[in-house]
Amino acid sequence: MLWYDNLKGAFHSRQAFVRYIEAPQPEADELINNDKYNIRWSNVDLAPSPPQDRKWTQWTFLAFWVAHAAGAGSWTAGSSLINVGLAPRDAYIAIATSHILITILIVLNGRGPARYHIGFPVFARTSYGMWGSYMAIMMRAIVCIIWNGTNSYYGGRCVTVALTAIFPSYAKLPPLPKSASITSPDLLSFFIFMIVFVSISFIHSRDLKWFYIGKSIFVFAAMHAILIWWVVKSHGVTFAYIAVDKPVSTTAHIWLVLRAFNTGLGTASSLTVNQGDMARYADKPRSAIWTTLIGYPIASALPCLYGILVAAAGRKLTGTAFWNLWDVLNYMLEQYPDNHGARFGVFLCAVAIALSYLAVNLATNSLPFGSDVTALFPRWMTIRRGQVICTILGVAIVPWKLLNNAAAFLTFLSGYGYWLSPIAAIMSIDYYLIKKGNISVPDLYDGSSTSRYWFWKGINLRAAICTIVALLPCLPSLASSIAPKSVHIAPGAQNLFYISFVMTWTIAAAMYYVSYLIFPEKNLEVNEKELAFEEMADELDHKEMSGAAHWNERYEEASAVNGAENFDEKTAQEDMDK
Numbered sequence: 324m325l326w327y328d329n330l331k332g333a334f335h336s337r338q339a340f341v342r343y344i345e346a347p348q349p350e351a352d353e354l355i356n357n358d359k360y361n362i363r364w365s366n367v368d369l370a371p372s373p374p375q376d377r378k379w380t381q382w383t384f385l386a387f388w389v390a391h392a393a394g395a396g397s398w399t400a401g402s403s404l405i406n407v408g409l410a411p412r413d414a415y416i417a418i419a420t421s422h423i424l425i426t427i428l429i430v431l432n433g434r435g436p437a438r439y440h441i442g443f444p445v446f447a448r449t450s451y452g453m454w455g456s457y458m459a460i461m462m463r464a465i466v467c468i469i470w471n472g473t474n475s476y477y478g479g480r481c482v483t484v485a486l487t488a489i490f491p492s493y494a495k496l497p498p499l500p501k502s503a504s505i506t507s508p509d510l511l512s513f514f515i516f517m518i519v520f521v522s523i524s525f526i527h528s529r530d531l532k533w534f535y536i537g538k539s540i541f542v543f544a545a546m547h548a549i550l551i552w553w554v555v556k557s558h559g560v561t562f563a564y565i566a567v568d569k570p571v572s573t574t575a576h577i578w579l580v581l582r583a584f585n586t587g588l589g590t591a592s593s594l595t596v597n598q599g600d601m602a603r604y605a606d607k608p609r610s611a612i613w614t615t616l617i618g619y620p621i622a623s624a625l626p627c628l629y630g631i632l633v634a635a636a637g638r639k640l641t642g643t644a645f646w647n648l649w650d651v652l653n654y655m656l657e658q659y660p661d662n663h664g665a666r667f668g669v670f671l672c673a674v675a676i677a678l679s680y681l682a683v684n685l686a687t688n689s690l691p692f693g694s695d696v697t698a699l700f701p702r703w704m705t706i707r708r709g710q711v712i713c714t715i716l717g718v719a720i721v722p723w724k725l726l727n728n729a730a731a732f733l734t735f736l737s738g739y740g741y742w743l744s745p746i747a748a749i750m751s752i753d754y755y756l757i758k759k760g761n762i763s764v765p766d767l768y769d770g771s772s773t774s775r776y777w778f779w780k781g782i783n784l785r786a787a788i789c790t791i792v793a794l795l796p797c798l799p800s801l802a803s804s805i806a807p808k809s810v811h812i813a814p815g816a817q818n819l820f821y822i823s824f825v826m827t828w829t830i831a832a833a834m835y836y837v838s839y840l841i842f843p844e845k846n847l848e849v850n851e852k853e854l855a856f857e858e859m860a861d862e863l864d865h866k867e868m869s870g871a872a873h874w875n876e877r878y879e880e881a882s883a884v885n886g887a888e889n890f891d892e893k894t895a896q897e898d899m900d901k
Contacts, residue, residue, distance in 0.1 A: 384618075398546070432747055435754045520689075557639045589741075595747035688713065745789065789835045
């Protein structure tokens, strides 16, 4: 077998082994050359996506956003807000409104990658600089690891319900010590989920469109089935069954609403920077716009509403508002100890919810982390290798010790958005207002001082300073929310955390834009502001249509030998042959 021969040949010499483990590099490329500078900045996953990789149509994006929005995160965020004292109607309106705002930010940061066919790590170089982009990359990578482990843990809990529905004895596995903070079935289910997850990670993201289409249908059907079961079981339900037990003051109510709005932003905040990793595969730039603007807000509003209604039904039936989906499913399972048909129905619902966590992990955690480590170590890493590492690190953080109650969950969601907000703000302002949508693609892979994006020693100090300063005002309140017994601050200062996303985005955006007004760049070879909007992108499109784009030669050679679908494998094999 070819792969075995390649593996065997890797041990013939040290040089052969090094070549074997190196990431494939783009070839026959007029923009990206493997010289002493550019081998640091490019490989086959970092290079602009060639036409044969752009498979995502507007309907693919619609299916993706429906699949992402129809997930457990939106469901849980809505119902968990009830547990901290917010009225159901206010919680729903706040989250639904926040998702409209976050959708606009998602589209804004997806436009550049869709036009130039580059992912987030490369796109970040335009605003942060060649070396400065590592700051944004590492900030995103950290939260990707945490979210990947956390979502995998949640998916594992649903796997426990699914396996218990088929094998009741599964829930009776020998117990672990209490200090483990997890049961034996949940720990085993966590690793089962991880095995399935890492297996699917080996499928390239550009080839997952049918996966997201199927997942969106399956999960939406399961969520409706869960909602119908609880509404019928409780003989009807309204928000009144889960209304706040004790009235709160007007001031406290306002801050609860702001907390809900901030939480809604947090549930989707990663997509404001991750969108580029999907938008680069758009067949046309507009394919990633309208279906996102329409599909995501609508699709995300329904699971949030369903979560609140099911929590209300749970309060009516049992006196407890269930905000975890595995608790919801487990209660359903307990009602049918001997009904095999009903237990199989619960099994399907549990599998669908687990699949929801898996799909979200792929798109918003695993793929972005893979892109990030590829940018950090382009000579050795590929997206697939990075995804495997992300899975391993997701286990290492022991996620079940992180989140065990509603307050902790909301803190985590809001903190995630706060951390990424300034990056999203700076990239938006830079692309639309500073550079007018014009990016010099060759300079994105030029690690010398002649690159447009070299700035000061490879770092755009404006972006780095604005990011740090924007994070400072809310930092004490974040620390207090995470460790209230250790960090004590004034109540007014604590409330800043509940507006952290909007506050940090506004500060970063304003500071970055004003810095260019006061201290404009000088001695530019090409001043983007003097060009038409996205004029450079139009030039690249013209070159591609005329056959002069750098990826055409690669595609034609690959197609002639082995077909465009096997291009990545062919490139890797050619590296080995050399």
